[in-house]
Amino acid sequence: MDLEAVRTFLAVLESGRFGQAADELSITQQAVSKRVAALEKELGVRLLTRTAHGAEATIDGQAFLPHARALLHAEARAIASVRPGSRAxxxxxxxxxxxxxxxxxxxxxxxxxxxxxxxxxxxxxxxxxxxxxxxxxxxxxxxxxxxxxxxxxxxxxxxxxxxxxxxxxxxxxxxxxxxxxxxxxxxxxxxxxxxxxxxxxxxxxxxxxxxxxxxxxxxxxxxxxxxxxxxxxxxxxxxxxxxxxxxxxxxxxxxxxxxxxxxxxxxxxxxxxxxxxxxxxxxxxxxxxxxxxxxxxxxxxxxxxxxxxxxxxxxxxxxxxxxxxxxxxxxxxxxxxx
Amino acid sequence: MDLEAVRTFLAVLESGRFGQAADELSITQQAVSKRVAALEKELGVRLLTRTAHGAEATIDGQAFLPHARALLHAEARAIASVRPGSRAxxxxxxxxxxxxxxxxxxxxxxxxxxxxxxxxxxxxxxxxxxxxxxxxxxxxxxxxxxxxxxxxxxxxxxxxxxxxxxxxxxxxxxxxxxxxxxxxxxxxxxxxxxxxxxxxxxxxxxxxxxxxxxxxxxxxxxxxxxxxxxxxxxxxxxxxxxxxxxxxxxxxxxxxxxxxxxxxxxxxxxxxxxxxxxxxxxxxxxxxxxxxxxxxxxxxxxxxxxxxxxxxxxxxxxxxxxxxxxxxxxxxxxxxxx
DNA sequence: CCTGCCCCACAACCCGTGGTTGTGGCCTGC
DNA sequence: GCAGGCCACAACCACGGGTTGTGGGGCAGG
Structure with a gap:
């Protein structure tokens, strides 16, 4: 699983729009779309419903959401564990x-x-x-x-x-x-x-x-x-x-x-x-x-x-x-x- | 952070050898070397000491180890959360x-x-x-x-x-x-x-x-x-x-x-x-x-x-x-x- | 001590993933 | 009905990450 895709999924959910997530991540809207699509393909389920107003989580997306956050927190802690100065x-x-x-x-x-x-x-x-x-x-x-x-x-x-x-x-x-x-x-x-x-x-x-x-x-x-x-x-x-x-x-x-x-x-x-x-x-x-x-x-x-x-x-x-x-x-x- | 690299790091530590980890992951030894090197470069610290007998964890590697496991567990749970049948x-x-x-x-x-x-x-x-x-x-x-x-x-x-x-x-x-x-x-x-x-x-x-x-x-x-x-x-x-x-x-x-x-x-x-x-x-x-x-x-x-x-x-x-x-x-x- | 073996790193190459730009379809709201 | 957002698809391109081939370095055994 690609953590960048997970991060992108979260960015989309928090902003509610693919384009806004793209701005935050400094990539194009199309790249956001691709990342989320790849994540959905890997998981085999649809995570977001696309509407004319933006995107919101499907039921699977809601269930996945806390795990996605946990994943990124784990990543942050892993990085912090070896960072010189202010590490654990x-x-x-x-x-x-x-x-x-x-x-x-x-x-x-x-x-x-x-x-x-x-x-x-x-x-x-x-x-x-x-x-x-x-x-x-x-x-x-x-x-x-x-x-x-x-x-x-x-x-x-x-x-x-x-x-x-x-x-x-x-x-x-x-x-x-x-x-x-x-x-x-x-x-x-x-x-x-x-x-x-x-x-x-x-x-x-x-x-x-x-x-x-x-x-x-x-x-x-x-x-x-x-x-x-x-x-x-x-x-x-x-x-x-x-x-x-x-x-x-x-x-x-x-x-x-x-x-x-x-x-x-x-x-x-x-x-x-x-x-x-x-x-x-x-x-x-x-x-x-x-x-x-x-x-x-x-x-x-x-x-x-x-x-x-x-x-x-x-x-x-x-x-x-x-x-x-x-x-x-x-x-x-x-x-x-x- | 690339989860494949983390998985590779764990495989190397558990087997003690780059080559053996490569076999388990069905890639070449050189790819394992590259993955670990990339992970080390991203984290900015050396995770493994290379010896003539194989590899073992540095102090940073030891500290990183439980976080690496937690990361992969979080990944597995995230995947399981949306898998039809036997999900949470x-x-x-x-x-x-x-x-x-x-x-x-x-x-x-x-x-x-x-x-x-x-x-x-x-x-x-x-x-x-x-x-x-x-x-x-x-x-x-x-x-x-x-x-x-x-x-x-x-x-x-x-x-x-x-x-x-x-x-x-x-x-x-x-x-x-x-x-x-x-x-x-x-x-x-x-x-x-x-x-x-x-x-x-x-x-x-x-x-x-x-x-x-x-x-x-x-x-x-x-x-x-x-x-x-x-x-x-x-x-x-x-x-x-x-x-x-x-x-x-x-x-x-x-x-x-x-x-x-x-x-x-x-x-x-x-x-x-x-x-x-x-x-x-x-x-x-x-x-x-x-x-x-x-x-x-x-x-x-x-x-x-x-x-x-x-x-x-x-x-x-x-x-x-x-x-x-x-x-x-x-x-x-x-x-x-x- | 030298030699052979084992293990890992470096180099060159190449394919495929993942980014970009460009464009089109669809829904909504005025 | 039309204009404006918003997202998906297509084509293209670059680089990351795989492969093969090779080299260096430390032990062990003769």
Missing amino acids: LRVDVIGRRLAPAALLRTFHRSHPEIELDVVTLFDADAAVAALRSGTIDASFRAVTMPGRHLPEDIGALPVLDEPIELLTGPAHALASARAVTPARLAGHRIWVPGIVSGTEWAAYYADLAAEFGLTIEVTGPDFGTEPLLDTVADSPELATFVGAGTRLVWPEAHDLRRIPVHGPTPVYPHSLLWSLDNPHPGLLALREHLAAAGTEPSDAAALSGASGTPTASATSATSGPDIWTPSWARQRTRRPAL | LRVDVIGRRLAPAALLRTFHRSHPEIELDVVTLFDADAAVAALRSGTIDASFRAVTMPGRHLPEDIGALPVLDEPIELLTGPAHALASARAVTPARLAGHRIWVPGIVSGTEWAAYYADLAAEFGLTIEVTGPDFGTEPLLDTVADSPELATFVGAGTRLVWPEAHDLRRIPVHGPTPVYPHSLLWSLDNPHPGLLALREHLAAAGTEPSDAAALSGASGTPTASATSATSGPDIWTPSWARQRTRRPAL
Whole structure:
């Protein structure tokens, strides 16, 4: 479908005349006629009735009208999403099925007026570079990278220590456990596809495996969540890790189990990074939202009870001292003023 | 923006290779390259990074990605809205700012899976013809037309008697009245723009004016709700009629008043008409929704309290006997089984 | 390290879509 | 009945977007 034809259709309807629409679009009346005729031919229905006074919408044209507007709005938003300056707030998340993504959804709900685009960068180095160049506005990362610390012009706000939970099918040996220790996972196969080597997420799982003698397979491409859940649901030996802050849904028949891991609780320390120079108005709102969400217990409760299988891990882990993080993520950083 | 280019961009991202996308789209690899390059040139940013292994999204490409999908979804819905057979449920309303439009909104909220298109036909004759031809699926109309009655293959369901309210600015002589009788409106100028002569809505106001000696000006084109409200808010003598079921919002400064009209209460008797042959699955859901909404007091309350200026007219009018309708709308019709 | 392969971009060419001008038919209102 | 709008059809033309052919650049394997 030709968006110019759609735009022309709207122009004709709003002015009521082909010729007037032509003037607005700076083309000839004949071109307007051709465009509308082509659109009608493509759709197979008549959109406008031509009278001696001009044109008005047929029933099909009336039904098409709001969709035509929606189409052009979508086009405008798509263009705006990549326009430098005054574009949507662009936030980098380490993964789509971790707490930051869920937090962004709640942020979007409470601030629907702020356009939001979510991207995923390769690693923290790329994120910091993108923050400094203004390509992105904020990034959820672990505060410290291996062997280095943040530049001075990057702000950081600790947001959430997200516990890792085990996700198994009903036939798994640990399916009925109320909780497991990391040490008990030794020998079990844990499959976490879609982890790109070299990223901090890969480093996290490598450290976790080394610390407790786990077998974590990060091989294989990520075909999406559904195939992963299908595989885990059917397998008696394969399990996977999910963040406690994820909002997973699966078919009833899968009968999956989310099992908290305690003693110690492996957590991933999400922080928000941003450039101190960035003037984007949505950025302040995001930081305020996260600061509030981090302290309000209601949000933490909503987080842990995500998929209908309530767990107490999220709250207990952040309050309890017995947590585990990789060495390179252990030291906390300054917490700047908002 | 060329939707084919957007589609090509998505194909490249999903397959990861220009050549593979070319195969899927049945064009050459060079054409894919050209399309993406043209899109990038139009947007002014690079969307894909080309590597020896294929292509992957840049940050801008990632941000653009969901908008690209939304664009194509909007296109698909637009096409589906006019495709004969299996198209969205298409409902005719007599006006956008009357109770039926509000009822359709509540219906859409409770059945978001049912695609809905709203149109406005010229008059009841056109509506019945469109119902019988399958061009529309349902129509909110007054049951009886002047001098005729419904064909046998058209079903009818009385939905709501909607009281008419007076809308005035703060300087109007009746601005402080808690309620007025129709007779008291004689001599006041009442302006209802956008009424097309020959329609049943025009006949309704003509009958109302004749019955009580009112001055109702239905002249002039409809420039939309905002100009009407602007005019009424500033005028000490001009008022307008609105349906009690409308959900009007206006700027705080306007300080408009919705004044119930009682003694008798002019109501418009909305019924739903549909073709008994129509198999559209959404139609049954709509009829059930309306049947439930007509009996549940919660909906009636939500209706009358629409714009933040609570009125008791909707409920009292439907329960009280002292209502007025035009002679041609007075007799009730059969109420068929759902 | 060189070579071959794979993948994408550039160049030249060519057809068809979509613009223009010119004109005619139809309805309406004076 | 005639004049004035308004839209559709026809002929023409230009350029966008397709094709084929070719070149450059990065990995991988010998």
